[in-house]
Amino acid sequence: MYNFEFHRPTSVEEARQILADNEEAKLIAGGMTLLPTMKMRLASPTDLVDLSHIESLYGLRDAGECIEIAAMVTHAEVASSDLVKNEIPALADLANQIGDAQVRNRGTIGGSLANSDPAADYPAAVLGLNAEIMTDRRQIAADEFFVSLFETALEPDEIIQSVRFRKPVRAAYAKFPNPASRYAVVGVMISELGGSIRVAITGAGPCAFRSAMLETALSEDFSPDALDGLTVDAENFNEDLFASAEYRAHLVIAMAKRAVVEMVA
Amino acid sequence: MSATVSFTLNGVSVSAQVENRTLLVDLIRDQLGQTGTHVGCDTSQCGACVIHVNGRSVKSCTMLAVQAAGTSVLTIEGVAPEEGPLLPLQSAFRRHHGLQCGFCTPGMIMSALDLIDQNSDPSDAEIRTWLEGNLCRCTGYDGIVKAVRAGAEAMRSDP
Numbered sequence: 001m002y003n004f005e006f007h008r009p010t011s012v013e014e015a016r017q018i019l020a021d022n023e024e025a026k027l028i029a030g031g032m033t034l035l036p037t038m039k040m041r042l043a044s045p046t047d048l049v050d051l052s053h054i055e056s057l058y059g060l061r062d063a064g065e066c067i068e069i070a071a072m073v074t075h076a077e078v079a080s081s082d083l084v085k086n087e088i089p090a091l092a093d094l095a096n097q098i099g100d101a102q103v104r105n106r107g108t109i110g111g112s113l114a115n116s117d118p119a120a121d122y123p124a125a126v127l128g129l130n131a132e133i134m135t136d137r138r139q140i141a142a143d144e145f146f147v148s149l150f151e152t153a154l155e156p157d158e159i160i161q162s163v164r165f166r167k168p169v170r171a172a173y174a175k176f177p178n179p180a181s182r183y184a185v186v187g188v189m190i191s192e193l194g195g196s197i198r199v200a201i202t203g204a205g206p207c208a209f210r211s212a213m214l215e216t217a218l219s220e221d222f223s224p225d226a227l228d229g230l231t232v233d234a235e236n237f238n239e240d241l242f243a244s245a246e247y248r249a250h251l252v253i254a255m256a257k258r259a260v261v262e263m264v265a
Numbered sequence: 266m267s268a269t270v271s272f273t274l275n276g277v278s279v280s281a282q283v284e285n286r287t288l289l290v291d292l293i294r295d296q297l298g299q300t301g302t303h304v305g306c307d308t309s310q311c312g313a314c315v316i317h318v319n320g321r322s323v324k325s326c327t328m329l330a331v332q333a334a335g336t337s338v339l340t341i342e343g344v345a346p347e348e349g350p351l352l353p354l355q356s357a358f359r360r361h362h363g364l365q366c367g368f369c370t371p372g373m374i375m376s377a378l379d380l381i382d383q384n385s386d387p388s389d390a391e392i393r394t395w396l397e398g399n400l401c402r403c404t405g406y407d408g409i410v411k412a413v414r415a416g417a418e419a420m421r422s423d424p
Contacts, residue, residue: 003266006285006331035327036308048285050332076321080383100398101376102312105321106328181310182397 001038005047012056012136012159015049019157022047027159029072029111032103057110057161060084066164067091068134071110079104090171090189094125097175099182110160113145116152116207118238119183121175123208128189128200129171132164139164149206168193174258176203176251178242185243186251190218190259197222199256204237204248214256223264224257272333274299275343283330290314290325292333293340301341301371305400312399315372316340322379324398341371344378353423354378354416363412365403373399377413385421389414 005022009015019025025047028034037043051057057072060081067087069078078084079096098104098112098121112122113133125131126142133140136159145153154160171191175184184203191198199214217226232252237245271280274297281296293299293316302325305313309327316325317339345352354374357363364370373396380387380395387395392413393406401409 001286003284003286005266006268006329031329031332032309032327035329039307052332100312101379101395102315102322102324102398103309105379106323 001041002044004045007047007049008053009049010053010055012054012161015051015054015159016136016157018047018049025049027051027114029108030074030106032099032107032111033115033117034111051110062087063164066166068162068164069109070162071160072108075099075104075107075109076101078109087167088129088165088171090168090173090191091125091129091165094121094173094189097121097173097177097182109163113163114152114154114160116146116150117183118149118206119185119203121173121184121187121202124173124184124187124189124200124202125165126163127208127210128173128191128198129165129168130193130198131166133160134162134164135160143210146207146209151207166193170263172259172262174255174262176255186248186255188252188255188259190256190263192222192263201252204252206236206238211252218260222260224260227253227257227260268331270330270334272335273337275339281330285329285331287330288326289328289330289333292330293325293338299340299342303368303371305368310400311369312372312376313369315375315399317375317379320382322376339375341374344374353419354381354413357412357416357419358409361412361415362404362408364408369399369401373401373409377416380413381417381420385417387413387417
């Protein structure tokens with residue numbers, strides 16, 4: 001990879017200033033996507049701004065109706081947190097399925113969301129649990145956050161500070177992983193939250209999205225049978241060596257069924 | 266675009282001048298001469314470069330040397346005394362055919378140590394899931410799983 005200046009701010013304000021002073025600077029959290037991308041020279045920032053020395057970006061806390069997870073919390077910490085396991089077990093389960101053990105030890109929730117990889121797991125949780133993204137200047141509703149392929153509602157110099165996940169009545173995440181890399185070919189998070197059903201899908205489209213059709217079907221009859229005969233439109237779905245758009249569309253229903261089966265068990 | 270990086274490597278304080286883009290694994294191997302940590306794929310797939318940073322396993326090909334400043338790093342060279350007996354987990358790899366060419370073994374050991382640290386009695390399924398990030402092209406994994414189970418057992422009775 002090309003060389004760069006390396007900055008170690010100790011506050012969010014300091015990090016924001018470095019971004020303001022260097023147009024081609026990039027934030028680095030765990031670096032699990034950014035470093036491989038830089039090795040391939042698909043990204044070559046002039047400056048890296050390391051968020052790991054900012055104390056306020058660490059920690060999980062119970063905030064009553066929700067759990068607040070700071071941006072630099074690793075997937076391994078979410079997966080092993082007693083708070084998350086007790087209040088939103090589906091979220092701990094999802095975090096435990098990301099990548100491999102070493103990726104989970106370095107990768108962070110803030111980094112994953114800011115990157116918005118179409119095959120990332122966390123976007124399904126954020127949308128499926130109607131979470132809020134807290135940044136250095138505002139809060140962004142999950143429904144507004146994911147815009148397109150690797151594109152979010154974040155401004156170029158905006159910094160995620162934490163994510164607030166509402167505690168659902170029940171929820172489950174079902175994922176069909178790529179057998180080698182473990183990314184989500186398709187992942188479906190379903191939750192019952194304040195009397196309504198949310199269905200969020202990752203892996204299938206350019207970014208995570210909700211399915212009104214599946215939400216309606218499950219609101220009328222919350223059972224695996226309610227999904228029988230439904231088909232989702234494969235237009236604009238992702239296609240790669242491992243799965244066609246049509247196959248991904250099939251997997252959406254299959255994974256949704258698995259999640260429902262887990263929730264009614 | 267360079268920096269002096271200081272950290273603890275296998276219990277010894279070390280300091281080195283690196284470019285900001287230097288990978289932690291390259292610092293450890295090329296500048297500090299500890300070549301037990303291997304580079305297999307250089308794309309965070311294979312796990313040959315797994316080491317511990319502050320007690321948790323990470324892939325050292327996907328971490329910058331400058332990110333290790335102030336941390337405590339453990340590599341395969343540091344898990345057992347140089348002149349002393351092997352760690353029970355290492356002996357178990359030899360006894361249970363957990364290796365053939367040995368290229369993946371340092372990463373396997375470092376990854377499995379992190380597992381055993383968190384789960385002293387892992388099942389075969391838990392071992393296989395945990396080692397998803399470590400590739401072996403010789404053994405077919407059965408010997409490795411047996412070795413990790415036996416190593417965990419030995420370390421339970423003789424921690």
